[in-house]
Amino acid sequence: MVLVHVVSIIIFTVVESIIGIELEFLMVATYHVLSIYIVVRTLRRNDVSMLQVTGTFSLRNEPWLLLFGFVIVMKLASYFSQSIGVQIASVFNSGIYERLYADYLDGAVVVNINLIMMRVLSFTLGPIFEELLFRGYLLNKWSAKYGVGKAIVLSSMTFSVFHFNSSLYLTYFLVGVFFSLVYVKTKKLIVPIILHAVSNLISTVTIFTAKQNFSSAAELQHSINIESIIYIILLPIVCFMLYQYYRGIKKVSPYDANRQLEA
The missing domain is CATH 1.10.12 (Lyase 2-enoyl-coa Hydratase; Chain  A, domain 2)
Incomplete structure (x- = not known):
């Protein structure tokens, strides 16, 4: 790759x-x-059957409201986690808020055809590729070698590193865990692909519609402080939700489960 x-x-x-x-x-x-x-x-x-990796493409009998609720909570955690990154960086760079405020004043999003098509890719081809690689391929491969639990952790860590954003590393890891758990529970790769696409679509809508008005660097810093507090509250909630979801699934890789169904 x-x-x-x-x-x-x-x-x-x-x-x-x-x-x-x-x-x-x-x-x-x-x-x-x-x-x-x-x-x-x-x-x-x-000699791996694609159908045993993807499972069926049926969308029925899945708790979509619950899953979409998970996605929204994960997106909120992702959004607010960036504030923690800024606060950590401020320990080593006292002028970071002034620089961020200057970037904010000059940071209008330039909408052009390239940006639009890049965002379209983020909720079309992007989720298909990433779910096929990190869940369909790596999770199943490592499950056979290390077991499902360790495979979820390893594939999610790889997923996080792949996105090259240190301030969002933990959030991407938790998102990877979520998509992995959904795949292991449903045995259908189409389900995390749809959730991944919806997650990226929410990000796209936010980029084009979200507007914040700051009149000073101090006001920007105050907003970041509040967002950090929200993230600290959200993080244990997300971890608890994932733990509860993990407890309720059978620790069998989707590939093995689908292969057994075909046998």
Whole structure:
């Protein structure tokens, strides 16, 4: 995957420099399509049935209201966790709030076709690729080697590192755990794909609609302090919800469960 990403960056950077047009959307789309192909091909080369990985595509008999409620709580935790990151950074950089306020004054989102298409990718190809890789492939592979519990932790850690955001590392890890638990419980990869897509769609709507008005760096700092307190309250709630969900599932990998159903 890393090689595909690097090659995509090199090729499209060269093309962009030649034609003078931003091609970030095409680069990311190409990367996702190639990565999906590589994962599927790897599974087939190892004689792994895709149907045993994905399970059925039926959307009935799933507690969607509960699952969407989980997604909303996780998104809130993700949003507020960034404030904790800022506060930690302020210990080493006392002027961070002034710099953030300056960025806020100059930080209007420039809406163009590239940004729009990048956001569309985030709730279409993005969830398909990431769920296929981190849940469909890695979770099942590591479950066979280490057991389901450790596989959930390892695949979620990898999922978090993959997103390259240190301030959101814990939140991405918890989100990965949530998607993993849903996959293990339902045995259907389509369910975490839909939840992942909805989560990213919420982020997209927030980017284009959320507006905050700060008149000073001190006001921005006050807002960050409040958001940090909310995050501290939300974090144990999220962990408790995940623990309760984990307790209620059978510790069998989706691949093994689906294979047994076919036997």
